Amino acid sequence: MASFMREIFGDISGSGAAHKGPGPAKEGDDLAHLDARLAGAVRSGSDGTGIVMLQPAECVVWDGNPRDVPRLTPEGCRSLIESIATEGGNRIPVLVRRAGEGAEIPYELLVGSRRRFAVDWLNHNGRPELRLSALIVDVSDEEAFRIADLENRERADISEIDRARSYQAAVDRFYGGVQSKMAQALSLSNSQLSRLLSLAQLPEDVVEAFPARTELRVRHSEVLTPLLRRPELRAAIIDAAIAIAAQQQQRTANKQPLIAAAAVLSKLRQAAVSEPSKPEPVTLMAGGTKVGVMRHGRGGVVDVSLSVGGDVDVESLLAELGRRLREAQREGMTRAA
Structure with missing residues (x-):
């Protein structure tokens, strides 16, 4: 297990090994391919890899993972559900660690939220015999964060805003508020990390104006953040965002196409540059x-x-x-x- 974990952390910190961009990795990027390593650990059965079979309820998603578990749905996980049902279980194990003393649930899930969701769904829909294949590791909180981040860079369904907000929380929680220390640990440049943290600080009213969280990008933050830092423009932008969000809700209710992200950005910029009405002399x-x-x-x-x-x-x-x-x-x- 020790050598397996050294390989994983080598993939995170190794020169050129990790995906460097602020968004999800694309197919073909030379990332860690964590799923392949996990599957390989099961096949080899070497180095004391501690594979166990768990019920999904025996592990809870670790709170340092950026994946928004409530947004997982049977529709979004359909192909994975069908694959696990056909194969009689998850071929690629999830990664867990033992919870602290006195915890009600014995394990914390570090990697594999979708697999856990899929097995849990199948347990409640005709396949109660299925269990969750899990690999137990012994890692610190900071190491757990790096592993979860490594996996989530490979996932297109992790939004940039969710990843950015997990980074914002992690800076203080794991790195003493030192951005450069975090950037080095994740093999990111300081500028890339700063861009993500700026995205994390967008007001929720602005986030809600976009058609979906997955469509909000770092590039949008690069346009809006300098405007939001000006007190005389911030109120106008937020007012416009609230109005756009209301329009999005109305369009959803009427089953109409939502206002596209590019159009939302344009409207918010226009609100910032519009000349406010001036009081009479x-x-x-x-x-x-x-x-x-x-x-x-x-x-x-x-x-x-x-x-x-x-x-x-x-x-x-x-x-x-x-x-x-x-x-x-x-x-x-x-x-x-």
Whole structure:
């Protein structure tokens, strides 16, 4: 088992061995091919590989895995379900580790969420005799995260936003908040990791505007993140995203095509660049006499034009000007919030 795990971690950290991009690997990429290694471990039966047969309920998906288990469905796993039913079990074992002392469920599932789902579904739909073939490993949380990430880079059904958010949580949980340390452990460049973390920080309202989580990409974040960092634009973008999400829900209810990701991005950008309506100019008065005009400029700037004659009460003018400026500040803070 020790040599098997060394090979796995060598695939993660080895030069050129891991897929480098922010998205899922494509067929033919020289990734670790974790499934092939797991299947090979079963065939060889060497090095004390601890294969056990479990009921799906005996393992719970480890909380450091980015796969969104509630989104697994029989339809999405249909071909896998049929394959496991035909072969009488999962040919490629899942990867588990023993849960901590006192845990109600004895194992944590590190790799193989879809296989666990498929066997569980079959158990409840006519094949109660099937068991989940599992390989037991002894790894730390950080090692478990790297293994799960290695598998999920090969999966097209892991969305970039889910992977990115798992990275965001992992930076603090496993790497002390040091991005460069995490990037090195995962064989990513610092810039690639930073791009993924920016995607993870998109507001949920913006995420919900897209037709599906799987269609939200790092490239979308690269456009939206700089705009969302500007307080005067953030509110407009989020308001537009909420409106788009409502349209998406209505289209779903009416069985109409959803607004495509490219169109969503265009609408959000347009909301950011649209010129906001400006308050009307304010006339400044002092002692019943018009002494100037105050206008709201770009970026919260206030322009004041004064025309002061010799008979103007200066104290009255300053009081009026101070009052109007305080009002303008309050209005600006309200709009920013």
